[in-house]
Structures are given as structure tokens and as C-alpha cells.
Amino acid sequence: MRVAEITTRIVRVIEVPRSQLADFLKLPESQQVGVYFLMGDLSDAGLPRAYVGQSGNVGNRLVQHxxxxxxxxxxxxxxxxxxxxxxxxxxFLEWFAIAEATKAGRYSLENGNTGSQPYTPAPLQADCYEIHETAATLLATLGQPVFEPLTQTATMSNGKPQPAELFYCKGPDANGVGEYTSEGFVVLKGSTARVGNVASIQGSSQERFREQLVTDGVLQLQGTQYVFTRDYLFTSPSMAAIAVLGRSANGWMEWKTDKGQTLDGAKRQAVNATS
Known part of the structure; x- marks a missing residue:
């Protein structure tokens, strides 16, 4: 187990491996009111799975889970x-955490619908926002950036904000827009994707991968196209291109700048030239 806290705050986060649940139950903290996050394996869509919950006795609830x-x-x-x-x-913290985690789009949530906001007096809401902010920092410190945004909308150059570098992937009924980040490739909300899959990937893991994106609500059918309902992080440019085009694809070649330069030329070849 690991414990994270900030000395000037009242919030503590305890990371409990499932294999050490019995040890956690011996701690007095296990009997407290709390919010918890269950972290798991990757979903078929390639994102780590998570579940957000709360309980008046977190130890008992974890035993049930x-x-x-x-x-x-x-x-x-x-x-x-x-x-x-x-x-x-x-x-309130559970409801707000589900909403914020859904907005961030880093994890595939097992919760489903976020439900309606519970009634919470204004002073308690203020407490909750501060608690959530601290918890978000501690979760990220423990390697689970559940609430951090996927993209940087602007970068700083000489003290001035600059537009993010965007890449485009186009095909029949598909127009993807995305950013290459240190964590992978993010396709931005509002991008469109082809509905059908080409014959060569039907029945394959690539088809199941796209179907999972639909099941998770990342891709939503609108007319003759799928539309990305939120920013979505893919582990590689190629997986992002497959999601958009409905076929096998080399994302390093499919994603291009507005001037037609490939992602490979803009990023990988630039590194090679520097080295």
C-alpha cells in the first residue's frame, strides 16, 4: 500500500492493491466515510477501466466489490x-468525480450514467471542490491522472500563447482532427469517422476495437457518420487512424498537418534530423 497526502490539507489517498485488501481492513481509515476509485485492466477500446464510488464505510464496500x-x-x-x-x-464528490472523469476521457468508466447532481448546501459544495482538487493532485501523484485534460489547447512560446499543432486524417465520410502528445494521440471532440468497416478488418480485433468505441459512447452515429463525442486518447497514431477510417492504417502517414506534412515527417524525422 501507498499513502499520499499534502501536509497542509486534510485529504489523504490510500492506494490499496487488491491482494492487500485484508491489510487495509485492519486500518482505522477503512471504517471511514470516503470516495474510492477502482482501477483495472484496459478496455477493448484501449483505455484503463475505472469505477468511482462512495460509502459510509469504504472497507465494507471494497469487500463487496x-x-x-x-x-x-x-x-x-x-x-x-x-x-x-x-x-x-x-x-457530491462521487457525482462530481464521475462527471469530471467522463469529461477528461482518460479512463473507460464502469459507472455508466453520471446521474443527477445530489442536493448539497453551498458551504458543503465549497468544501467538496477543495477536497476534489486535492484528491485529483494526489491521484495523479500516484500515477492515476483521472481528471487531467488530454490536450494542451495552447503552448507558450516567448511568453505568448500559440495554437496547438493539429493534424488531420481524411477519408470517405471521415474527417479527424487531433494532437500528438507525450501520452499518445488525441482525436478531438467533433471529429467524424466512417461508419462501415472495410472487408479486410471485419471480424478482427480492429473491428471489435471500433465497436467498443461505439459502446463506450466515444463514437456516436449522426446521419451517415460517427462523431467523436469527446476528446479521446489513443495509445498510438495508428489506432487513432483506424478508429477514424474504418480500415488498417499507418497513423504516422495518415495524420497530416494543414500543409500536407505527415506526422512522421513533422515528429519522427525531425527527431532524427536533430540527432
Missing amino acids: NQNKDFWNRALVVISLTNSLTQTHAM
């Missing part, structure tokens, strides 16, 4: 050092 949820391998538990979280705090 240990019996009826198979996907997870570790839990991150958010509790108060002063044991001051109430059920009202926890319900």
Missing part, C-alpha cells in the same frame, strides 16, 4: 485525516 467486480486490481481511497467527511460530502 472484491466479491462481485472482477476487472479491478487496485483501489485508491480518498478519506479525511480529521474524519470529517459526511455522507453528503461523499455523494
Whole structure:
């Protein structure tokens, strides 16, 4: 187990490997009100799976999930050092965390619909926003950036904001726009993708991969096209191109700048030239 906290804050995050759940249950923190995140293997769409929950007794709830949820391998538990979280705090924090994690799009959430915002008095909401901010920092410190945005809308050059470098992937009924980042390739919300798959990938893992994007709500049918409902991180430019084009694709060659330069030329060859 690992513990993360900021000395000036009352929030603590405890990372509990599933294999050490029994050890966590011996801690007094396991009996507290808290919010928890179950982290698991990759979904068919290539994103790590996660589940957000809350409980008046997080230890008991994790025991239940240990019996009826198979996907997870570790839990991150958010509790108060002063044991001051109430059920009202926890319900709002759960709702807000699901909404923010969905917006970020880094994880495939097992929760489904976020539901409606629970009634929370304004002073408690203010507490919750501060707790959430601290928890988000601690989760990222523990290697789970659940709420961090996928893209940088602007970069700084000589103290002045500059537009992000965009790449485009076009085909029949497809017009993808994306950014190459340190974590992979992000296709931006509003990009369009081909609905049908070419014969060569039908019945393959690539077809199942695209079907999972539809199941997860990343791709939504609008007229004769799929539309990306949110920014989405792919592990590679090629997986992003496959999602857009509905066929096998080398993303390093398919994604191009507005001037027609390939992603390979703009990024990989530039590195080779520098070295």
C-alpha cells in the first residue's frame, strides 16, 4: 500500500492493491466515510477501466466489490485525516468525480450514467471542490491522472500563447482532427469517422476495437457518420487512424498537418534530423 497526502490539507489517498485488501481492513481509515476509485485492466477500446464510488464505510464496500467486480486490481481511497467527511460530502464528490472523469476521457468508466447532481448546501459544495482538487493532485501523484485534460489547447512560446499543432486524417465520410502528445494521440471532440468497416478488418480485433468505441459512447452515429463525442486518447497514431477510417492504417502517414506534412515527417524525422 501507498499513502499520499499534502501536509497542509486534510485529504489523504490510500492506494490499496487488491491482494492487500485484508491489510487495509485492519486500518482505522477503512471504517471511514470516503470516495474510492477502482482501477483495472484496459478496455477493448484501449483505455484503463475505472469505477468511482462512495460509502459510509469504504472497507465494507471494497469487500463487496472484491466479491462481485472482477476487472479491478487496485483501489485508491480518498478519506479525511480529521474524519470529517459526511455522507453528503461523499455523494457530491462521487457525482462530481464521475462527471469530471467522463469529461477528461482518460479512463473507460464502469459507472455508466453520471446521474443527477445530489442536493448539497453551498458551504458543503465549497468544501467538496477543495477536497476534489486535492484528491485529483494526489491521484495523479500516484500515477492515476483521472481528471487531467488530454490536450494542451495552447503552448507558450516567448511568453505568448500559440495554437496547438493539429493534424488531420481524411477519408470517405471521415474527417479527424487531433494532437500528438507525450501520452499518445488525441482525436478531438467533433471529429467524424466512417461508419462501415472495410472487408479486410471485419471480424478482427480492429473491428471489435471500433465497436467498443461505439459502446463506450466515444463514437456516436449522426446521419451517415460517427462523431467523436469527446476528446479521446489513443495509445498510438495508428489506432487513432483506424478508429477514424474504418480500415488498417499507418497513423504516422495518415495524420497530416494543414500543409500536407505527415506526422512522421513533422515528429519522427525531425527527431532524427536533430540527432
